[in-house]
Amino acid sequence: MSEIEHWYKQEVDEDNIFGAGVCFCGKLGYHIDCQRKMSAIEDRFDKSDKNLLKKYAVNGEYGVLKGHLEEFNIVCEKLANHLRQKLDFDESKVIENEHWWFIPHGWVGVLGFIVEKKSDDIYVVGSRVNLDFEAYAYWHGIEGYSTGNGELYPKRM
Numbered sequence: 001m002s003e004i005e006h007w008y009k010q011e012v013d014e015d016n017i018f019g020a021g022v023c024f025c026g027k028l029g030y031h032i033d034c035q036r037k038m039s040a041i042e043d044r045f046d047k048s049d050k051n052l053l054k055k056y057a058v059n060g061e062y063g064v065l066k067g068h069l070e071e072f073n074i075v076c077e078k079l080a081n082h083l084r085q086k087l088d089f090d091e092s093k094v095i096e097n098e099h100w101w102f103i104p105h106g107w108v109g110v111l112g113f114i115v116e117k118k119s120d121d122i123y124v125v126g127s128r129v130n131l132d133f134e135a136y137a138y139w140h141g142i143e144g145y146s147t148g149n150g151e152l153y154p155k156r157m
């Protein structure tokens with residue numbers, strides 16, 4: 001079995017969208033064409049991920065700059081207080097921009113929050129997807145925020 005076939009079988013069974021041994025297309029079995037389609041999509045997502053990181057992340061990568069950990073922890077505390085929730089997110093998926101942080105703490109319909117460095121304003125990144133560009137859904141929110149269409153999270157009294 002080629003490496004890609006192996007990967008594909010694993011994906012199908014792990015994702016288990018329709019049940020074990022059922023392809024992404026919803027039909028029983030593993031189909032070589034669906035596998036090609038999936039890996040083409042995955043490639044495009046990877047490519048846009050790299051481009052968007054280059055565009056938005058200070059170092060072109062996910063994560064917090066080493067010297068900024070303290071600042072980041074303070075921001076997380078503020079966000080937690082604001083939401084009145086304990087934050088739970090994958091730190092390796094944080095995006096640090098010159099002007100903001102993306103913190104992938106979310107729940108159903110919420111993919112994370114953009115916290116502005118200067119103002120402490122908090123924008124919610126929802127799961128609404130603009131179908132015009134292929135990328136993980138939070139990038140659609142980040143792009144929306146960056147083009148002035150961000151959704152300010154309401155301040156609580």
Ligand SMILES: [Zn+2]
Nearest residue numbers: 023025031034
């Ligand atoms: Zn299929």
